[in-house]
Amino acid sequence: MAENSLNPVPFSEPPYLRGLPSPYITPAHLRFQKACRKFFWENLIQHAMEWEKSGTVPEYVFDNFCKANMLLPNLPAPLPVDWLKRLGINDILGVKVEDWDYIYTGIYCDEMGRSGLSGPGGSLNAGFAFAIAPLYKFGSQALQEKFLPELLPGHKRACIAITEPEAGSDVANIVTTATKSADGKHYIINGAKKWITNGIWSDYATMAVRTGGPGAAGLSLVVVPLKNYPGVSMRRLKVAGQVTGGTTYIELEDVKVPVENLVGQEGAGMRYVMTNFNHERLVISIGVTRQARVALAAAVSYTMKREAFGKTLMDQPVVRHRLAKAGAELESMWAWVEQILYQLAHLSKEEGDRQLGGLTALAKAKSAMVLNECAQCAVLLFGGNGFTQTGQGELVEAILRDVPGARIPGGSEDVLLDLSVRQLVKIYQAQEKKLSQSSKM
Template identity: 65%
Template sequence: MADQVPFSEQPWLSGHPSPYYTESHRAWQRHCRDFITGNLTKYAMQWENEGAVPEGTYQHFAAAGMLLPNLPAPLPVEYLKKIGMTKIGPLKVEDFDSFHASIYVSEIIRSGLNGPASALCTGLAYGLPPLFKFASRELQERVVPDLLLGKKRICIAISEVEAGSDVANIQTTAKKSSCGKFYVVNGVKKWITNGIWSDYASMCVRTGGAGPGGLSVLLVPLKGQEGVSMRRIPVSGQKCAGTTFIELDDVQVPVANLIGQEGQGMKQIMTNFNHERLTIAVKVTTQARVALSEAFKYCMKREAFGAPLINQPVVRHRLAKAGALLETQWSWVEALVYENGNLSKEAADAKLGGLTALAKAQAGIVLNECSQCAQLLFGGNGYTQTGQGELIEKITREVAGARIPGGSEDVMLDLSVRQMYKNYQRVNKANL
């Protein structure tokens, strides 16, 4: 442990006691570290520069079961055993809990780059859960096995040009055909991560009138589907995450592809928000850790004015301020992971929705502070796209990708207080 760069590992991996982690978690962490380092982390910079993760990497992760930890805990044990998956590395699928999930998310972004991790994880993490929770048995059995085995890919398609965090304003329509066998879908979806590679999208569409009550979720075929056109969108960071613009022109979708019931789309989307936002909080806080530890390492070796930078009080002050934010955020995230894993789904949605939104927003704020700290301490190297500061320069360009997707920061801050106030009113009315 003595050779660890300060801030480079979570406290429980640095020899500190923790009430959360068992030997099962430690064995799982070692497995994730070995597998992900060998198959992703050491190539991440190259792939981000090239703008794509090789397709074979997705298949390799899928064959090893190392895409499954993107799903919410507990895992869909029944389906996994049907397709012959009983273990992931050292872990029985039925033993997978919220901390196993958190460990996986942290390990997959240890490169500090969100693009390669998102290329593998985002579609399955957010596109598949609605099928498990709301789809008919027939629809599940038709598509889920291929998705779990990596033979097909899926994404979540919610955002539009005029509807990002404002989900209730979605304009893409799905109207039943005259024969009643299809929904005819028209509209556009924008900023859809992994869309360009996906065979399906769990897509929020408008089947009814205005407002949230008119929304539904459809499983929309994408690749090779008549009326669907897709193109990649250039973005500031996460170059290889496959950010996609999707146009839908009279796309015929079988009515059997309706996920759940018409008019329940808003409710269905909201039930996965805790999973999505907590995953983002874990990932982004880990990314902040990478940035700050890289800055600490650089300051120990970089000499200026006749001594290492770390000898200068102003440098230590900047590291300390960012480090305090980082470790405070991580402790809070761990607590939310624990609470989420020890409450029922219904209780977690009610009690943790506002707090999880707040943690997601705060994670972006912490990443901004840690990446700015690192870039300033790296100086010109941190502003250069090659060389010693290449990673830091890339991380700073990914800050907006942490603060906007999954619910933009200002919306999350407001939502957190509104939900906590609503809970307060509900509890106090019940006690009257």
């Protein structure tokens, strides 16, 4: 749907955009939503399918987003206000950077996903969402001075490089090594990173490397130059979905990086990565839920006009039953995402990580399950059209191919299901211990 026209199709919009009361959305949020939707339509949504089919989003699109400060919303809230103001960045589509909260983040991510395709948006936002925050949250002042003036305005691009061919979701077993040179002035990096979104276009990677012994305690984060840098080779990987995301294989052979490019402290990399994952999983959950919404709304619209056996598909009870099951999953998922966004907007970063880390992992896993349910529902109801990469069903066909890209990145589904419960048990045990100690006083 173009710009701000209201889509009346069932399941096509979250409740607050259907005119229903919301405890989370203020008039300021609504103003941003309207401006955000207009910007996305003009600069991304109307061309998304064309670019996905061609395999690459044109480079000028990234530049247009950066000129409008429209990739900064991918950073965790609250934004790095001091740095942004120092760089002359004061607002995002009229929202003061100091007023930015996670509700705005949710609106932004939901609107970016309105095409139903994760690839075009993912080609633009991955560096801002995942690679930059560790630098200003954990990096030294010197490190920030070196990289943030280029990265925050988008003059240079970055990616997050954690996953490896063998380690996958097992971050603690990363084998890419960073060994100090004889004079102690450089890290010499050897190894490989795989499935790195945006890697092929990135000037730098915020990279997880092994500076110490085995396990989590031996990991560190280092900013590694990529483009045309000695010892670095990159190639795009062909993937089933998210075609425009620039999924990349990076090989590193004796790559010489100044020790000043270390993020924070040696050996603290695992903690930095896990903190970063909370934001990554949240924004994935929001975008994935919008994809599910696009797929299900397309199915509802199609079944109301497609006739078979003398009546529309919507007149068939079995079709309504399938739509109802998927719709219940979708609306429940959105309600949960909104709840997490509101909680993050009212908790400190530390308390949010502690209380919501496990639940955010669970929400990310569940959102991908919901997408799978809605995408499969849509493809089945489109019938042969849903199995075809052109014509009426091309969008739902593409969304179904995107499903593994929701279930695997940011931590594979089974890993996150296990992690979420372990985190909840850990919180319970800490609270039980505290109660036990207080009862003895």
